[in-house]
Structure formats: C-alpha cells, structure tokens
Amino acid sequence: MLPDMRLNPYLKSAAAGCAATLPMSAWMLAAQHWLLPRRERYPLPPEQITEHAAEAVGLDAVAGNEPVLKVATVVNHFAYGAAAGALYAPLRSLPGSPLVKGMGLGLFVWSGSYLGLLPATGLLSPATEHPARRNALMIVAHLIWGGCTGVLAERKG
Known part of the structure; x- marks a missing residue:
C-alpha cells in the first residue's frame, strides 16, 4: 500500500499562513506609508515585538x-504567520467559505495577540493604547492574512 501523499492539514495550514504573511506585510507597509499621518509612522508591531524580544533575552x-x-523582524513575522496559520487546520472541516473562516481566524489572532498574548508577555502594549488608525491598519492586515490563509489552506492540490 502506498503512503498517503496528501500534506498534513496542519502543515498545509501553516504553509498557507506563512505565504499569507506576504500580502499582509505588503498591506501593512503600504498603509503605514500612505494612510497614516507622519506622527504615526513609527515602526510597525512586528518590528517593535522583535526588538523587545531581542532586548528581553539580551540580544543587543x-x-x-x-x-x-x-x-x-521578517523571519519572526513569517514564522508567527506560519504558527498561527496552523490554527486554521481544524476550521477546514467546518461548513462555509474558506475566505470567511480565514478572516474569522485573522480577527481571532489579532485580538488574542494584541489584547492578550503580547501585553501579557510584555512585548507590546495592548491595542487599547495604540492610535485608532494603527489598530485599523493592523485589523485589516489580519483580515487579509486570515482570508488568504483560508483560501490557500483549502486549495486543492
């Protein structure tokens, strides 16, 4: 009997999350440059998080x-996108559009990260302390990431 050559759904979802980090990042950089006022164009959360994590472990x-x-920052952002993308695997069996399920995951990841995990670890202040436009930029970024993750994770082949 031949082994099942289909990709493990968690690995496929992780790969989808990693790939989806590219359009997410493109949106983040473009929106930072074109949509935010100059006073809000300081480093985006992935860079802030990477810097704070490096400082926390003495990687000066x-x-x-x-x-x-x-x-x-790029390595960490894509790795986090892959890890969070693996969370999509159980959603594959649920009814509904992969785009919508993925966008739901994107909102879950944003809220869990920016209102929970990151403030709890001291790597970033909670989203409630960030400017509304920057939060909007990041929420849209996570909707893009989630939608792309869902579509890619459920793509045949």
Missing part, C-alpha cells in the same frame, strides 16, 4: 543593529 546585536533587526 539584534536590537541595536537596524539591518539585523529588519531581517529578524
């Missing part, structure tokens, strides 16, 4: 070196 060579911090 990352936190204090802008090019290294940028690379670490």
Whole structure:
C-alpha cells in the first residue's frame, strides 16, 4: 500500500499562513506609508515585538543593529504567520467559505495577540493604547492574512 501523499492539514495550514504573511506585510507597509499621518509612522508591531524580544533575552546585536533587526523582524513575522496559520487546520472541516473562516481566524489572532498574548508577555502594549488608525491598519492586515490563509489552506492540490 502506498503512503498517503496528501500534506498534513496542519502543515498545509501553516504553509498557507506563512505565504499569507506576504500580502499582509505588503498591506501593512503600504498603509503605514500612505494612510497614516507622519506622527504615526513609527515602526510597525512586528518590528517593535522583535526588538523587545531581542532586548528581553539580551540580544543587543539584534536590537541595536537596524539591518539585523529588519531581517529578524521578517523571519519572526513569517514564522508567527506560519504558527498561527496552523490554527486554521481544524476550521477546514467546518461548513462555509474558506475566505470567511480565514478572516474569522485573522480577527481571532489579532485580538488574542494584541489584547492578550503580547501585553501579557510584555512585548507590546495592548491595542487599547495604540492610535485608532494603527489598530485599523493592523485589523485589516489580519483580515487579509486570515482570508488568504483560508483560501490557500483549502486549495486543492
């Protein structure tokens, strides 16, 4: 008997989450540049989180070196997108549009991260303390990520 060659749904969902981080990041950077007033164009949460995490564990060579911090931010953001994307796997069996299920996951990840996990770990202040426009930017980013994750995770082939 041949082994089942279908990709494990958790791995497929993680890969989808990783891939979905690209359009999410493109939106974040474009919206930061074009939609936020200058006073709100400071580093986006993935960079802030990476810098705070590096400082917390004594990686001053990352936190204090802008090019290294940028690379670490990209790696961390895509890794978090993959890890969160794996959460989509159980949603695959639910009825409904992958786009809508994914967008729901995106809102869950945003709220769980920005109102719970990140403030609890001290890596970022809660979303309630951030400007409304920046929160809107990040919520839309997570809707984009979630929608793309759902569509990619349920794509045949």
